[in-house]
Amino acid sequence: MHVVTLVLLSVLLFHAFQYTHGYNILGICPSASYSHQQPFQALMKALAARGHRVTVASTIPLKNPPLNYENVDLSFSYRKKDCTGLRGNKTFDAIIIEQLWFQCYYALVKHYNFPVLMGFLSVGNLPYVMDSVGNPDDPNLNPDMAYPFTDKMAIVERIQNILYTTWTRLYYRYWHLPRAQRIANEWTPGVSVYDIDKNFSLVILGNNHVFGYPKPLLPHVIEVHSLQISEKFEPLPEEIREFLDNARDGAIYFSLGSNLQTHQLPAGPLTALCNALGSLKQRVLLKHDGYMAIHPTNVKFVKWAPQQAVLGKTA
Ligand SMILES: *[C@@H]1O[C@H](CO)[C@@H](O)[C@H](O)[C@H]1NC(C)=O
Ligand SMILES: *[C@@H]1O[C@H](CO)[C@@H](O)[C@H](O)[C@H]1NC(C)=O
Numbered sequence: 001m002h003v004v005t006l007v008l009l010s011v012l013l014f015h016a017f018q019y020t021h022g023y024n025i026l027g028i029c030p031s032a033s034y035s036h037q038q039p040f041q042a043l044m045k046a047l048a049a050r051g052h053r054v055t056v057a058s059t060i061p062l063k064n065p066p067l068n069y070e071n072v073d074l075s076f077s078y079r080k081k082d083c084t085g086l087r088g089n090k091t092f093d094a095i096i097i098e099q100l101w102f103q104c105y106y107a108l109v110k111h112y113n114f115p116v117l118m119g120f121l122s123v124g125n126l127p128y129v130m131d132s133v134g135n136p137d138d139p140n141l142n143p144d145m146a147y148p149f150t151d152k153m154a155i156v157e158r159i160q161n162i163l164y165t166t167w168t169r170l171y172y173r174y175w176h177l178p179r180a181q182r183i184a185n186e187w188t189p190g191v192s193v194y195d196i197d198k199n200f201s202l203v204i205l206g207n208n209h210v211f212g213y214p215k216p217l218l219p220h221v222i223e224v225h226s227l228q229i230s231e232k233f234e235p236l237p238e239e240i241r242e243f244l245d246n247a248r249d250g251a252i253y254f255s256l257g258s259n260l261q262t263h264q265l266p267a268g269p270l271t272a273l274c275n276a277l278g279s280l281k282q283r284v285l286l287k288h289d290g291y292m293a294i295h296p297t298n299v300k301f302v303k304w305a306p307q308q309a310v311l312g313k314t315a
Contacts, residue, residue: 022051022068023093026112029120030074030102032059034258038228039122039206040098045069046227055090087111087187096120099129099203103180106196107188117199122206125215127165128172132200135218139165142215151213233308240285243300244313247283253310255287263290274299285310 025047029040037060044056048069056062061071087108092115097105099119109117121129124145130137139162143149146164149157181193201220208225209215217223236244244251254277256262262270271294277284278296289303 022053024091025052025054026090026092026095026108026115027054027056027058027097028095028102028105028108029056029058029098030077030105031098031100032077034060036098036100036122039226040120042227042230043096043120043204043224055092091115094118096204098122099126099132099200101176103177103193103197104183106180106193107184107191109196110184110188110191114199116201117196118202118204119200120204120206124207124212125205125221127169129203129205130221131169132197133203133218133220135203135221136216137165143213144168145212229308233312234306236306236309236313240300240302240305240310241313243283243285244310249281249283251283251285252277252280253285253287253305253307255305255307261290262286262288267293 025044027040027044029037031037037058041056041058041062044054045062045066048054048066051068053068053070055070055072057072057074059074059077061073061075062069065071090112092112094116095109095112096118097109097120099121100123109115119129119132125137125142127137127139127144140153140158141151143151143153143157143161144165147157147161149161153161177193177197184191184193203221205221205223206225206227207223209223211225235241262273265273270292274286274292274294274296277286278294278299280298282298284296284299285305286299286301287303287305288301292301295301
């Protein structure tokens with residue numbers, strides 16, 4: 001009997017402990033881009049699953065959010081740029097912000113009285129993100145992601161890399177930040193975007209060194225990758241499954257992602273692309289939403305495909 005009581009008590013205590021241990025975390029991800037939202041939301045969902053209460057400002061609010069995940073809809077910023085006025089009455093222990101071009105949101109960091117600030121970047125490392133935590137980022141050694149250079153740059157490449165990264169740093173410091181400061185001033189006077197920009201406690205990079213070259217990272221810059229890939233994905237629609245199952249010479253999946261769509265390509269390149277794919281012996285699943293003058297027999301046009309299920313399909 002005693003043992004049972006003890007076990008019950010510890011279970012209850014453990015439960016209560018877990019519950020009170022959650023933090024209030026505000027996530028801000030203003031990119032009007034699905035591919036930026038997915039890893040960010042995966043991070044916030046994982047935090048919610050660990051018992052934290054998360055509030056997530058996103059241009060694509062999460063459908064069916066878990067209990068302790070609250071959406072703040074930023075989808076209006078697809079159409080207009082004024083995305084201020086999000087101030088609420090909550091208190092937060094931490095803010096995780098997408099560390100791209102959204103420094104005007106630092107107004108919220110001040111509004112919420114400077115919680116611990118963390119950055120999340122789903123596109124690898126950018127010079128000004130490295131600068132925000134004082135991480136060394138030597139343009140002699142680290143090729144910028146804008147260039148296809150390796151870590152063994154020739155002198156000309158090195159000069160190009162130095163010029164470009166210097167330019168982005170100057171642009172950020174003397175053009176972008178002053179504009180962010182002006183916007184922030186309107187809503188939260190007394191905020192310094194310059195100070196907050198240098199006050200990150202942690203930077204989470206959606207990156208993996210296997211996709212690039214070794215570079216020094218400080219202990220508070222961590223690389224995580226492919227957060228959006230889930231362990232169980234939705235089943236393939238019957239039609240696509242059949243098409244891939246019957247691909248005797250293998251299959252190719254072709255998609256330009258979410259920001260650029262194939263129907264936005266000029267007719268010439270689009271036809272050339274279609275002809276090239278049509279000349280292959282493999283079957284091609286092509287994400288295309290719109291008119292197409294030609295229709296090679298080995299190509300199947302789909303408006304949308306469950307990408308993870310397609311790529312995860314085994315023969
Ligand atoms: C914040 O609190 C004030 C006063 O308690 C209230 O009037 C206001 O509506 C609240 N704002 C929000 C966004 O909840
Ligand atoms: C920097 O962050 C700490 C908490 O991590 C906070 O106490 C401090 O006020 C912040 N300072 C600025 C200038 O943002």
